[in-house]
Amino acid sequence: MRILVVGAGATGGYFGARLALAGQDVTFLVRPQRADALRRRGLRLTGLGEDLRLAPQLVTAAELASAGSSDGAPAPAPYDLILLTVKATALAPAVDDFAPAVGPGTVIVPVLNGLAHLDTLAGRFGTERVWGGVAKVVTALNDDGDIVRLAPFADLTLGETGGGTSPRADEMGALLNGVPGIDADVSPDILGAMWAKWAFIVTVSAVNLLGRGTVGEVAAAPGGAGLGPAVLAEAAAVATAAGHPLPDDLLAFATETATGADSPLTTSLYRDVRAGLPSEAEHLFGDLTDRARTLGVATPLLDVAALQLRVQERKLVSKN
Structure with missing residues (x-):
């Protein structure tokens, strides 16, 4: 399963890094300045006795938009899961940035607070592609851009907004369960x-x-x-x-x-x-x-x- 994490800050960087360290195919969609820093230092997780580093797969919005548009080359396959981790203040530009990565079978899981973003995303990509998500993690970026874990819990809950369970939900659960450092759950009542x-x-x-x-x-x-x-x-x-x-x-x-x-x-x-x-x-x-x-x-x-x-x-x- 191809996973695109939109943002590599305190939340997206943490969950994306955990998925990548567990062997998942994870790419981070980041701004050019953040991409430069991550290419130099790598993506680092510290705190609570850990000091982990990985060389992340990165893409910028310009690179994503131009993929497959030159030399007649086909566009890359869309991502299966998009984990949207930006704040609501950055939602509008983020939607435009990751739109080229969305395909017919893509599942978009935003972990923004509140509910208004669900209508925005569903209006752009269709209700069937937009799930609900809740992230509970206490992390921060230090002056070097490293992700510092400040508390032991790191919960990620997702589910289809229509409620209940489905084969797609089971597939997502199988992907997330057992990833070290993430307590994942697929909820039949994600809106609740x-x-x-x-x-x-x-x-x-x-x-x-x-x-x-x-x-x-x-x-x-x-x-x-x-x-x-x-x-x-x-x-x-x-x-x-x-x-x-x-x-x-x-x-x-x-x-x-x-x-x-x-x-x-x-x-x-x-x-x-x-x-x-x-x-x-x-x-x-x-x-x-x-x-x-x-x-x-x-x-x-x-x-x-x-x-x-x-x-x-x-x-x-x-x-x-």
Whole structure:
């Protein structure tokens, strides 16, 4: 099975490297600058006692688009699996970049947060090619561009958005199961899993945004410990109204995480906001509050968080 991983950052680089190290045929679609760095240093995984290096197969968007277009040579066979690991802010250009790699039998698995990207991808490539995906991994890029693993878990869940199981799902499960360093699962309810992660991320992000600090700093302030559960209740109500009630274990874990005393936790969205960078504001908060309005669910705390983010995004646009 030919696998194309779109992006070789902290998430795509980790999962793609694990698949390649397990003997799978993996190619990374990357920007030219990242390609140059990876050709010089290789793709490296470090942290938690590991120090692994591989020479990855790489392709740029220009190379992918031009393949088979010169000298009358046939275009290469399309990829069987495309693992899309970019942020929502980079979704539109990424779709154009990997489009030449999509064939009739290609399965596209995006591991973006939220749900709005599913409609974008299905509109371009067809519902039958687009699956759902959830990645849970704590990794970061260091100054050298190496992938540093910061926590022992690395979960990858995927499934067909229509639910249930199929021979294609079994094939994907057989491909992923047993890959060292990945705890893989093919879910018959991938949309439920995506709603669960979405609710978790917006809960912690809202604690950071509304409390203007880490989870621990907010929890330590008078009244702060109640913010996380209140936001979670709003997100859970939207999920339930959408037909995807959150499981009890997720509710318990999210509550504990969002109220942890002395926790240094901040989300990447909050860190982007603090750094004055574009964020996944609309993809995570705007889309969720819009769905809440459609479903008739009141979300006052999430609405305030969405408003803050929209003001921030407008400021960034005006600067540029």
